[in-house]
Amino acid sequence: MEKIIEVKDLTLTYENDDTPTLNSLNLDINRGEIVTVIGKSGCGKSTLLNTIAGYLEPTSGQVLLNGEPVTGPNWKLGVVFQNNALYPWLDVEDNIGFGLKMRHFDKELISKRVNTLLDQVQLTDKKKEYVFSLSGGMRQRVAIARALANQPQLVMFDESFGALDEFTRNDIHDVILGLWKSLNLTFFIITHDIDEAIKLGNRIVIMTPDKDSQLKIVDNPYFNIDSDDINSDYMKFKNDILKQII
């Protein structure tokens, strides 16, 4: 298995804090897998994502991307935030192509890549619309397309679907799984919804309150489960995870 990310003995203590938020964490993310992260509010999920993304500097330990230390933000690591952080003054296609424009890509290449992405997230007919006129689910799809425009090695989601209603969220799950299958992508998805963690993750990282053993990593036999197939074994698996979070 090819490791894209290696988190090695990662510790992060915020300034003026006595105890570390992340305490000596170890985690590999392999090419082509979806890793979901579940944990109680405040346990440090976003801190972990921000450190992997290079937005926060570890107090000790390190994060490697393809064997090289992450020392700051990097286009090879895409992030989709919950508020999706789109530019309201740009239309859909310019939002998606923004990063490529900043990197001075050729206009034709940008247009080609953006059109492909619009098709992949099923927004071709909305390309000239401003993002404020879109529904929450559509905006989330724009944010995903924008993160993919850089062709990153890993795309990370920070509770990106939390504000969506259940129907729209299921729709986005299908988009995520469809993109993952067709483009052989690697995803790291933070969520506080346990069913979402199980639906989307090949492996599930459980962030526990036990600072001496903060991460529990489990293989997930219920990846992409259909809601009709939820049975008592699924419920047991889910409850076992819940017990470790609290």
Ligand SMILES: Nc1ncnc2c1ncn2[C@@H]1O[C@H](COP(=O)(O)OP(=O)(O)OP(=O)(O)O)[C@@H](O)[C@H]1O
């Ligand atoms: N910039 C900061 N400075 C100091 N403390 C911080 C900072 N950011 C987060 N924290 C603290 O670190 C802890 C972990 O926060 P973090 O946002 O990583 O948790 P989380 O698991 O993502 O929470 P949530 O699910 O509510 O988003 C919290 O106690 C939070 O108050």
